[in-house]
Amino acid sequence: MSDKVDITLDINGAAHAISVEPRKTLVDAIRDDCGQTGTHIGCEHGVCGTCTIILDGEAIRSCLMFAVQADGRKIRTVEGLADGETLHPLQQAFIDHHGLQCGFCTPGFLMLAANALEHNPDIGDGELLDVLASNLCRCTGYQNIIKAVRAARDTMRGAKV
Amino acid sequence: MTHGGNGHDYPTPPPASERRVLGHAVTRIEDRPLVTGRGRYAGDINFPHQLHMRVVRSPKAHGRIISVDASVALKMPGVVAVWTNDDIADLSPIDFRADKNATGIREFRQPALAKTYVRYIGDPVAAVFADDPYVAEDAAEHVALAIEELPVVMSASDPPGEFEPGRSSEAIVLHHSFGDIEAAFKNAHAVVEIDVQTGRHSGVPMETRGAIGVYDAAKDLLELHGAAKIPHRNRETLCRMLKRSPSSLHVHESHVGGGFGIRGELYPEDLLVLVAAMRFKRPVKWIEDRREHLMCANQGREQRHLARIAVDKNGHILGIEDEIFHDQGAYIRTHGVNVPNRTMCMMTGAYKVPAYRAKARVRLTNKTPAATYRAPGRYESTFVRSRLMDAVAAKLGLDPVEVRRRNLITADELPYVIAFNEPGIEELEFDSGDYPALLDKALKAFGWDKLQAVMKRRRAAGELVGAGVAIFMEESGRGPSDNARIKVDPDGDVELITGGASLGQGFETSMAQICAEALGVDYQRVRVIHGQTDLIDHGIGAHAARATVLTGGAVHVTATMVREKAIEFAAELLQTPAADLDIVDGMVMRRGAKDGGPSISLGDIAKRVAPGSKLLRGRDPQLAAHGWYNTDHTVFPYGVHLAVVRVDRDTGKVAVERFMVAYDVGRAVNPLLIEGQLVGGCVQGLGGALSEEFVYDESGEPLSATFADYLMPTLHEVPDVEVLLTEDAPSPRHPLGLKGAGEGGINGAGGVIASAIDDALQMPGAITRLPVTPQRIRELLRRRATA
Numbered sequence: 001m002s003d004k005v006d007i008t009l010d011i012n013g014a015a016h017a018i019s020v021e022p023r024k025t026l027v028d029a030i031r032d033d034c035g036q037t038g039t040h041i042g043c044e045h046g047v048c049g050t051c052t053i054i055l056d057g058e059a060i061r062s063c064l065m066f067a068v069q070a071d072g073r074k075i076r077t078v079e080g081l082a083d084g085e086t087l088h089p090l091q092q093a094f095i096d097h098h099g100l101q102c103g104f105c106t107p108g109f110l111m112l113a114a115n116a117l118e119h120n121p122d123i124g125d126g127e128l129l130d131v132l133a134s135n136l137c138r139c140t141g142y143q144n145i146i147k148a149v150r151a152a153r154d155t156m157r158g159a160k161v
Numbered sequence: 162m163t164h165g166g167n168g169h170d171y172p173t174p175p176p177a178s179e180r181r182v183l184g185h186a187v188t189r190i191e192d193r194p195l196v197t198g199r200g201r202y203a204g205d206i207n208f209p210h211q212l213h214m215r216v217v218r219s220p221k222a223h224g225r226i227i228s229v230d231a232s233v234a235l236k237m238p239g240v241v242a243v244w245t246n247d248d249i250a251d252l253s254p255i256d257f258r259a260d261k262n263a264t265g266i267r268e269f270r271q272p273a274l275a276k277t278y279v280r281y282i283g284d285p286v287a288a289v290f291a292d293d294p295y296v297a298e299d300a301a302e303h304v305a306l307a308i309e310e311l312p313v314v315m316s317a318s319d320p321p322g323e324f325e326p327g328r329s330s331e332a333i334v335l336h337h338s339f340g341d342i343e344a345a346f347k348n349a350h351a352v353v354e355i356d357v358q359t360g361r362h363s364g365v366p367m368e369t370r371g372a373i374g375v376y377d378a379a380k381d382l383l384e385l386h387g388a389a390k391i392p393h394r395n396r397e398t399l400c401r402m403l404k405r406s407p408s409s410l411h412v413h414e415s416h417v418g419g420g421f422g423i424r425g426e427l428y429p430e431d432l433l434v435l436v437a438a439m440r441f442k443r444p445v446k447w448i449e450d451r452r453e454h455l456m457c458a459n460q461g462r463e464q465r466h467l468a469r470i471a472v473d474k475n476g477h478i479l480g481i482e483d484e485i486f487h488d489q490g491a492y493i494r495t496h497g498v499n500v501p502n503r504t505m506c507m508m509t510g511a512y513k514v515p516a517y518r519a520k521a522r523v524r525l526t527n528k529t530p531a532a533t534y535r536a537p538g539r540y541e542s543t544f545v546r547s548r549l550m551d552a553v554a555a556k557l558g559l560d561p562v563e564v565r566r567r568n569l570i571t572a573d574e575l576p577y578v579i580a581f582n583e584p585g586i587e588e589l590e591f592d593s594g595d596y597p598a599l600l601d602k603a604l605k606a607f608g609w610d611k612l613q614a615v616m617k618r619r620r621a622a623g624e625l626v627g628a629g630v631a632i633f634m635e636e637s638g639r640g641p642s643d644n645a646r647i648k649v650d651p652d653g654d655v656e657l658i659t660g661g662a663s664l665g666q667g668f669e670t671s672m673a674q675i676c677a678e679a680l681g682v683d684y685q686r687v688r689v690i691h692g693q694t695d696l697i698d699h700g701i702g703a704h705a706a707r708a709t710v711l712t713g714g715a716v717h718v719t720a721t722m723v724r725e726k727a728i729e730f731a732a733e734l735l736q737t738p739a740a741d742l743d744i745v746d747g748m749v750m751r752r753g754a755k756d757g758g759p760s761i762s763l764g765d766i767a768k769r770v771a772p773g774s775k776l777l778r779g780r781d782p783q784l785a786a787h788g789w790y791n792t793d794h795t796v797f798p799y800g801v802h803l804a805v806v807r808v809d810r811d812t813g814k815v816a817v818e819r820f821m822v823a824y825d826v827g828r829a830v831n832p833l834l835i836e837g838q839l840v841g842g843c844v845q846g847l848g849g850a851l852s853e854e855f856v857y858d859e860s861g862e863p864l865s866a867t868f869a870d871y872l873m874p875t876l877h878e879v880p881d882v883e884v885l886l887t888e889d890a891p892s893p894r895h896p897l898g899l900k901g902a903g904e905g906g907i908n909g910a911g912g913v914i915a916s917a918i919d920d921a922l923q924m925p926g927a928i929t930r931l932p933v934t935p936q937r938i939r940e941l942l943r944r945r946a947t948a
Binding site: 039041044045087101102104106129138143144 | 188189191192193195196197198199200201202204205295364365366367368369416417418419420421450451664665666667833834836837840841842843844845867868869873874875876877879881882906
């Protein structure tokens with residue numbers, strides 16, 4: 001299993017030239033080979049959504065994909081969400097509404113929500129609930145997560161007008 | 162407010178409106194790194210030249226190990242070693258922390274690697290060490306185990322089997338009692354018996370466990386990274402087991418992805434990475450996968466109760482008797498028999514019970530070992546107590562709320578002492594509160610009376626809706642002592658070193674608020690250190706809702722010492738009487754001075770009292786202090802849960818339409834964080850009440866080893882939890898009146914859901930078992946249809 005493949009992962013606009021076994025999962029490559037440990041691993045079977053990233057404009061679970069499949073594609077992770085020192089409205093809303101406790105699931109929720117809001121800035125409460133129900137959190141009971149995402153949606157919508 | 166008791170009472174602390182930051186719902190200082198992906202969890206910690214460990218686990222629930230063949234694995238490139246119990250023969254089984262001198266149960270401790278027998282599927286048998294985690298996992302699959310299967314015991318209600326030849330799997334029988342139980346039942350107007358059980362659940366944090374052992378041979382220093390919950394107490398146990406002095410073994414906590422009581426206890430893997438790091442002189446990293454977590458991390462809750470209650474004709478309790486079958490799983494881990502003891506201790510809750518007798522049969526089964534999970538013994542006992550109260554109401558034809566109210570301990574009966582007959586069992590002394598008042602507030606806020614009419618209408622229209630109430634006591638802040646170190650930097654930043662631990666509950670913010678209030682600084686300028694045994698020698702960690710109360714007490718004491726020191730020097734520097742000085746936003750100034758007037762910053766004072774300063778005149782340098790908070794009291798918060806559920810006739814699914822947590826926390830440090838604790842705990846409790854269950858087949862195979870099988874609530878399953886947080890009863894036993902909040906959201910969730918479902922089905926006593934899965938509801942509906 002040691003035949004490695006040379007690939008380039010484009011993470012938040014930075015190119016990471018790495019050499020990985022074909023079987024290496026994308027999340028392991030992002031974390032271990034590219035040093036971007038903001039993306040976490042919760043279950044490795046696609047249920048919890050902790051490892052959610054945005055790949056070519058779609059929220060995906062990076063534990064269910066091999067790194068070689070992401071060669072040359074555009075990856076966005078939580079490290080790329082803020083604009084320098086200015087937090088993304090979602091990040092600020094999670095802080096303001098106490099939308100995180102241990103913070104382990106937070107990067108996954110942030111990327112999931114960011115993707116949903118980018119696709120549909122006017123997303124309704126019901127649809128938002130459906131989207132966010134695909135990730136697991138064990139600390140918050142979700143209440144403040146949904147509050148935070150709704151608030152960020154409203155802020156972002158307001159900013160556009 | 163005055164309180165009886167023993168002279169330890171503190172004056173009632175002021176409300177938040179009279180405080181600068183303590184008691185206010187400020188945002189957390191923890192959050193920025195966590196929302197930007199800069200957190201540092203166990204999996205994110207790496208050391209140069211590290212090895213990776215993979216554990217080979219038993220595929221059989223009970224058996225004798227015939228052989229472990231690692232020859233193939235050892236030949237695989239990158240594999241450094243494969244260990245079995247022979248390689249750690251001198252290492253004792255994992256020792257008890259809570260109960261280290263326990264007698265009669267030490268034989269049931271778990272070895273780091275199984276020796277002669279395997280006792281659950283997942284039991285560590287061998288450990289593979291390799292250069293790469295993928296290689297370690299490959300090699301582990303090539304370690305061949307030959308195991309001769311033995312009969313399994315899968316239920317604590319079944320007759321005990323053998324733990325080992327000649328040793329019964331009933332490890333111990335524990336007793337708690339008070340009052341004249343014989344008389345209670347003899348004089349009873351009515352006696353009701355129930356047979357109920359709580360399912361097997363666990364905390365299941367989103368981050369799996371992880372441990373990294375590092376040995377610095379140059380300093381002969383051993384370090385465990387990835388620790389959580391109780392770093393200092395774990396160090397004590399590790400030192401005892403590894404025969405090292407505390408100064409040569411340090412435990413380091415980084416970010417922790419959820420704890421809930423199960424994470425941060427010592428497990429086999431923690432020992433293995435430490436021993437291996439010393440042996441190989443290389444760092445050794447172990448990260449658990451989710452399947453391992455669901456088979457190996459502590460589980461809990463599984464108990465069967467044969468309980469009976471004696472009442473007079475008005476429903477007043479005369480006595481409660483309970484026989485508990487406690488499913489301990491395969492071994493007794495670090496807590497000893499703490500969970501069955503807490504179950505018995507807290508069984509009577511907030512009620513006046515004149516006589517009580519409980520017996521807990523602690524029985525080993527061939528399942529994952531059980532230990533504490535958030536509100537250990539309380540979730541279970543509140544469920545049982547709630548079932549008993551509902552049974553009394555049904556038997557006597559009384560309103561379930563009224564039966565509860567009649568039996569509550571009243572405010573004028575506090576402090577209320579429960580002393581047990583058995584020697585060595587700590588008495589309970591409920592410190593402060595007004596339990597009936599909280600019940601009334603909660604009912605009113607929930608709109609209970611109106612709700613009854615609405616539900617009646619809905620039921621008449623064919624809906625299966627119902628509501629329930631559960632009332633419970635919590636316990637928190639058990640002593641004896643904690644300490645803190647505070648130092649003001651020359652730029653005015655404050656370093657606060659505690660022996661507490663952060664599991665995501667907002668520990669840093671809470672401690673910063675307490676420190677900032679006493680010291681008069683911005684809480685965001687307080688850097689809070691926790692979980693580092695090399696920086697402070699003692700600490701109680703974060704367990705049993707202890708951190709805020711006990712460590713918070715120590716922070717308050719210490720910050721007050723620093724404040725006094727600052728004011729003493731400021732008085733000299735400003736030539737103003739100390740009594741006239743106050744500290745506001747880090748500036749010492751004349752009390753009430755709006756603008757102008759002489760002032761000096763804490764940072765400047767710190768500079769002026771550096772070593773060598775003439776100002777000192779024999780006094781110790783630095784604007785710093787080390788203080789202790791000592792107490793021999795536990796404080797007792799209390800709460801009421803209310804719920805409305807709707808049962809789907811066709812699918813058997815229970816939807817929780819409404820849920821309220823009413824909770825008196827004494828004094829809140831930060832209401833935002835407390836609500837977060839209560840809501841999060843509540844949702845975990847709903848999982849245990851309705852969907853979460855570790856199921857095993859008859860051969861001991863765990864059937865809930867993935868997130869597709871162990872069903873935790875998602876956003877779709879949870880109601881908007883309503884929180885009624887009250888501060889009516891500050892603890893007179895604590896300088897800030899604090900009581901813990903970590904477990905108040907989960908405590909009554911099982912009990913209240915059972916009551917509400919009974920009500921929805923209009924079948925009193927129908928729910929005898931948690932979780933109430935759709936299958937169990939459909940079975941009840943079938944029974945109901947044929948009745």
